[in-house]
Amino acid sequence: MSPPLLQIEELHVWFDLEDGGELHAVQGVNLSLEPGERLGLVGESGCGKTTTALAIMGLLPPNASVSGRVLIEGDDILAGGEEAMRPHRWVDIAIVFQGAMNALNPVRTVGHQIVEALELHDRARGAAARARTAELFEAVGIPAARAGRYPHELSGGMRQRAAIAMALACNPKVLIADEPTTALDVMVQAQILELLDGLCRDFGLALVLVTHDLPVVAQLCNRCAVMYAGEIVERGPLETIYHSPGHPYSRMLFAASPDLAGLDEPVVSIAGAPPRLDRAIEGCPFAPRCDSVFDACTIRPRLEQVAADHDAACHLNSRVPVV
Amino acid sequence: MSAEPTLLEVENLVVRYPIHRGLVGSATRRPRRSVHAVEGVSLSVRRGEMLALVGESGCGKTTTAQAVLRLVDPVSGSIRFDGRDLVPLGPRELRPLRRRIQVVYQDPYESLDPRFRVRAAVEEPLLIHRLGGSKSERAARVRAALVRVELSPPELYLDRYPHELSGGQRQRVAIAAALVLEPDVLVADEPVSMLDVSVRAGVLNVLDGLREQGLAILMITHDLSTAARFAQRIAVMYLGRIVEEGPAAAVVRNPQHPYTKALLSVVPRRDPRDRQRPQILKGETPDAVFIPTGCRFHPRCPVAIERCAREDPALVRPASAEQGHRAACLLLPERAAAAEG
Numbered sequence: 144m145s146p147p148l149l150q151i152e153e154l155h156v157w158f159d160l161e162d163g164g165e166l167h168a169v170q171g172v173n174l175s176l177e178p179g180e181r182l183g184l185v186g187e188s189g190c191g192k193t194t195t196a197l198a199i200m201g202l203l204p205p206n207a208s209v210s211g212r213v214l215i216e217g218d219d220i221l222a223g224g225e226e227a228m229r230p231h232r233w234v235d236i237a238i239v240f241q242g243a244m245n246a247l248n249p250v251r252t253v254g255h256q257i258v259e260a261l262e263l264h265d266r267a268r269g270a271a272a273r274a275r276t277a278e279l280f281e282a283v284g285i286p287a288a289r290a291g292r293y294p295h296e297l298s299g300g301m302r303q304r305a306a307i308a309m310a311l312a313c314n315p316k317v318l319i320a321d322e323p324t325t326a327l328d329v330m331v332q333a334q335i336l337e338l339l340d341g342l343c344r345d346f347g348l349a350l351v352l353v354t355h356d357l358p359v360v361a362q363l364c365n366r367c368a369v370m371y372a373g374e375i376v377e378r379g380p381l382e383t384i385y386h387s388p389g390h391p392y393s394r395m396l397f398a399a400s401p402d403l404a405g406l407d408e409p410v411v412s413i414a415g416a417p418p419r420l421d422r423a424i425e426g427c428p429f430a431p432r433c434d435s436v437f438d439a440c441t442i443r444p445r446l447e448q449v450a451a452d453h454d455a456a457c458h459l460n461s462r463v464p465v466v
Numbered sequence: 467m468s469a470e471p472t473l474l475e476v477e478n479l480v481v482r483y484p485i486h487r488g489l490v491g492s493a494t495r496r497p498r499r500s501v502h503a504v505e506g507v508s509l510s511v512r513r514g515e516m517l518a519l520v521g522e523s524g525c526g527k528t529t530t531a532q533a534v535l536r537l538v539d540p541v542s543g544s545i546r547f548d549g550r551d552l553v554p555l556g557p558r559e560l561r562p563l564r565r566r567i568q569v570v571y572q573d574p575y576e577s578l579d580p581r582f583r584v585r586a587a588v589e590e591p592l593l594i595h596r597l598g599g600s601k602s603e604r605a606a607r608v609r610a611a612l613v614r615v616e617l618s619p620p621e622l623y624l625d626r627y628p629h630e631l632s633g634g635q636r637q638r639v640a641i642a643a644a645l646v647l648e649p650d651v652l653v654a655d656e657p658v659s660m661l662d663v664s665v666r667a668g669v670l671n672v673l674d675g676l677r678e679q680g681l682a683i684l685m686i687t688h689d690l691s692t693a694a695r696f697a698q699r700i701a702v703m704y705l706g707r708i709v710e711e712g713p714a715a716a717v718v719r720n721p722q723h724p725y726t727k728a729l730l731s732v733v734p735r736r737d738p739r740d741r742q743r744p745q746i747l748k749g750e751t752p753d754a755v756f757i758p759t760g761c762r763f764h765p766r767c768p769v770a771i772e773r774c775a776r777e778d779p780a781l782v783r784p785a786s787a788e789q790g791h792r793a794a795c796l797l798l799p800e801r802a803a804a805a806e807g
Contacts, residue, residue: 187664298750300750328688329522331750332734334746336734337744337746357663358691358736361735361738361740381738385736386737395664396664399667401670401694401696402695402735403691403718403730404740410667410670412634412664412668414668
């Protein structure tokens, strides 16, 4: 069997804090992605989902330290530092950020920025690079006439399309999209989701969609990994997680988003806040907010299989029913 | 229908923002243009009711709210609050009325002063309006307001600074600062869109509870699922106009206007099995400087006919809609006037 397209093993990320402390942002994440797969990486702000994405890209700030392995087709891209990462970043794996305005250079036209990216990666030069840029713009639905525009002359949706075109410049196999639609209107969000859907289908792109918005994941992904306090607490096919969640957090997260199908259902928020990650966590990190706590929750649960292709980190799954 | 009296009634509201031509523009006699932000909006909110004004960026929903708050001057139209038109009133006459129409903004990180403790932030409106009597009476009102937004016991929060609170708690403090004046109308402009999904419901449930106690709420939102779940009535705006309006359940389950239908079809659903073929509109909302002729939605409308480019449809009750449900589309057969009850 060939190795998975992307595999993450025991990924840990620590940030050095100014006061001398340490924040354990990612606490042992394991994930794998097959070609053409669409994975939703879901959780609240501060759960470590963006940090995980940045660690995969090797784009963490200098105060971060990382351990674990990130393998692309079996090749560890984390072990060799920046040298080992460079041939893979943007080439095998690319990322699109939330605010496209920040990813684009405001003093260069969007077309120029993609030509530049192609030349930097020795993909094409001159006329060939411009032709490839036109091709990319067509693929993401930007009219050719807009290639000469500056980012501020484009709408939010068009800017996000330009950022996606730039990420696709070197034909990556994996695209990480970090909250790609959060700042956009619903109709524009639908346009971008349709675009990502088409790109996955037409180019066999594997997608990691990082978001706090479960319904958006339900729209686009087939698999889901739910993160809480730096670790994955549940993963599996999205339908399984929605219809038979293995972790109370996943169930409560679904119940917290209103849905057009359930107008009379109560919408319940999750009381409290996630634990601080600059101190050690005792027991289950979700226990203080959980509606199903019992005595076993003082021990930190591990991610375990609850059914075929469905894992969760909750003691309820191994609880012996009281007869 | 609801027995509660109408508290806020906006009629034919028009708000335009002039575009400055600049020195060159006026020297070369460039035509004067303006952004037609709101073009003839009528709406009403009763006591104990939440009206959700739904639409995309630039549709004029926030401008409508700002006109209701009298923060922008309308070109024409009336804003009747408790039987009195606010439009012709000057700042001095408006002041006592402002206490009764309060606002909560989208971003509690920006609406709260970072140097104010919760106690001071919630007390401030009382000092501005010279209300609340003695210091101890004011302190009691501040506590009561915090309890009403479910920040209790208030002692736990009074001495904290905004940065010591979570996003959801911060937004509750902002609501408390509006409530301390005991308003009759609350304008909530995207009150949860900056918050984490896990805490949004808490803030919305607080607003729902206040509504049940008799507050009239005008909520501005782009999120139809939130509007459908928490509002009694929904008004859908497109390019400065209300294109559909009615009881929340009717608008969501039996949408009449093609724009509402498209908006509903793109709302992401929780259950992957509910995934449906979204009806994605091409392009983006046109510039509010150059409003299309006829029906302003016709250039993007999937069912537009030739007539739509010429005639501007009025908001009427279509044949297949229940009472109080109206839409502005030429293709909808209007219910015969005689049947209107």
